[in-house]
Amino acid sequence: MRFVRCKTTSGYEAMIITPEQAYEIVRNLREPERTLTLLAAGTGLRISECLGLQWQDANFADAMIHVRRTWTCGQVGLPKTKASKGPVPLHPLLAEFLLSWKQKTPYPQPGDWVFASFRLHGKQPRVANMLVEDYLRPAAAKAGILSSHRDDCGRLVEDDPRRFGFHNLRHSLASFLVRIRTDPKTVQTLLRHSDVKLTLQFYSHAVSQDRMAAAGEMLTAILSHAVDQSGLKAD
Secondary structure, three states, X not given: OOOOOOOOOOOOOOOOOOHHHHHHHHHOOOOXXXXXXXXXXXXXXXXXXXXXXXXXXXXXXXXXXXXXOEEXXXXXXXXXXXXXXXXXXOOXXXXXXXXXXXXXXXXXXXXXXXXXXXXXXXXXXXXXHHHHXXXXXXXXXXXXXXXXXXXOOOOEEEOOOXXXXXXXXXXXXXXXXXXXXXXXXXXXXXXXXXXXXXXXXXXXOOHHHHHHHHHHHHHHHHHHHHHHHHXXXXX
């Protein structure tokens, strides 16, 4: 079964963060974790795709990022689907951070990893789960997004039982785009889903507030009319 990929469903509901919360996380990070987090939050790239990037994949002239490989479980792999191989727009704001990091990293050559491991002298990319545990979650705790406590030495210790990692940034981007009523096809192509139904099925968290507002419109109209007529109130 090594070469068989099965579709599965999960009851897991991703934790969604706002742009304001994302900013607070980024503010509590240093380089290169700051640029990595901005890359994931602003493009919807999966963390395996972010770590699989080499400098030759970032076309600054054409403002595009080409997804050619992934890095997961210590192995170079192929993008998840055919749609995942689609290029991702490189916004000038993100390009500025990437170029700044390229000037600082000791591994800036075309074939070097964008987020290379210093410990391994640039031969491999960083490790995703260590980045989450050592940087992303502590930054979210400092921002007050994840619960935490102070230990005996006064240090902040993150102790939130909820799942939170780079994939939450992908969910949050999609939910934000849905919330501001971006065309679903645009969201689909940005996230590189093979089917727009997948986009709407898994990334519709933001519409719950819209449904609440829609339901409230009718209730407000009914009750405001009732108050005008007879002073109806909830018991």
